[in-house]
Amino acid sequence: MDTMRDRLAPVVSRLLDEDPRVAVVLAEIGRDAFAAAQARHPDRVINVGIREQLLVGAAAGLALTGLRPVVHTFASFLVERPFEQIKLDLGHQDVGAVLVSAAASFDWPAGGHTHMAPGDVALLDTLDGWTIHVPGHPDEAETLLRHAVAAGDDKVYVRLSVQSNRLGRPVDGLRLHTVREGRAGVVLAVGPTLDAVLDATEGLDTTVLYGTTVRPFDAAGLRRATEAAGTDVVLVEPYLAGTSTAAVSEALADVPHRVLGLGVGRRELRRYGTVEEHVTAHGLDAASLRERIGSFVGAAAATGGR
Incomplete structure (x- = not known):
């Protein structure tokens, strides 16, 4: 079975083709999966290099112009390292983005503590106005990614993991x-x-x-x-x-x-x-x-x- 993260690039690449508002911002991680989409949309698929604070800052700038940025890297580099930019560039400026993480709490143990982020949801919970999705299966991840991108200009976090339940279930992005x-x-x-x-x-x-x-x-x-x-x-x-x-x-x-x-x-x-x-x-x-x-x-x- 494929992983939740395996669904990210195909889903978002299709959304890039369908919606001129959608943009993608990367910090090296995941760039190969978006290579074809970047060739088609060089102005809306942006790789800022290993600069996670800039990753969020650039996304906020795109949002200020009316775009809907999808921002992706490992959870520890997406939420913890650039937390000030999440708080100020997105929150204080009142603009939205879709933050999509990988590696979850400990999905890559060999990466060590630098690549683990069990506190990511608790940290985002200190801020106002965030929607947080935690899919349990690749099918659910695909559904919730589409929900997130379509959610107007809201601030949304989608937490992807290699851990998965055996079956995907119908999810609506709202209810238990x-x-x-x-x-x-x-x-x-x-x-x-x-x-x-x-x-x-x-x-x-x-x-x-x-x-x-x-x-x-x-x-x-x-x-x-x-x-x-x-x-x-x-x-x-x-x-x-x-x-x-x-x-x-x-x-x-x-x-x-x-x-x-x-x-x-x-x-x-x-x-x-x-x-x-x-x-x-x-x-x-x-x-x-x-x-x-x-x-x-x-x-x-x-x-x-x-």
């Missing part, structure tokens, strides 16, 4: 989707964590929600799920643990509730290893999730809420 219904707690799986969550909760009487758009947060969808399943909520995110716990608590502010935030830990793992080994080390494999989810929701989940 119910995958399994239960009566003893809600487990919200974000993006590529869904398969592990489904395996971990097999036989437990829990509702499983699936989220690929985490900002704005679908508070109404979560509230509907808790009406039948109760207000114990486990949040499983493929980035920094607890990133969305405040959003969950805000959605349930008027009712007693408990929230457990699972995700990537803060401790730096200093051995390269494999993606799978990093998943296990952070407790995001099915066996670890089952233990942690089961301990949190308690006996009710195992006995059908009785």
Whole structure:
């Protein structure tokens, strides 16, 4: 199966052909995939070199002229390194762009800590007005990329990963989707964590929600799920643990509730290893999730809420 990132250049290249507003800004990474599109649209496919602050600044300049820039590089170079430019050139100037990252939290372990960005969503969450998509399958990535480019002049972040669920699901860029219904707690799986969550909760009487758009947060969808399943909520995110716990608590502010935030830990793992080994080390494999989810929701989940 191809990866989410494999869909990026074909989708955006077609959009370049279809919409004269679309532009692409690169910082060396990904340039070969856009070579044909650059030959067709040399004025709208721009490679600024290894200058990530300029990457965002140039995108903001294009947006000021009325274009819809799609900006791509690894997450650590797209969100963390040029964060001041995201805050000022896009946010302060009130112009939009579509930031599309690769490498996610630890997709290239051999690249070391410089190429890991588990804090990217939490960092963007300090800014106002961002839509954040976290697809869990290449098909979903393609849909959400099209949503993002078509979203007027909004500020949108699309987080691509080599980690993927087995099946793509219908996504609309708005709502949480119910995958399994239960009566003893809600487990919200974000993006590529869904398969592990489904395996971990097999036989437990829990509702499983699936989220690929985490900002704005679908508070109404979560509230509907808790009406039948109760207000114990486990949040499983493929980035920094607890990133969305405040959003969950805000959605349930008027009712007693408990929230457990699972995700990537803060401790730096200093051995390269494999993606799978990093998943296990952070407790995001099915066996670890089952233990942690089961301990949190308690006996009710195992006995059908009785």
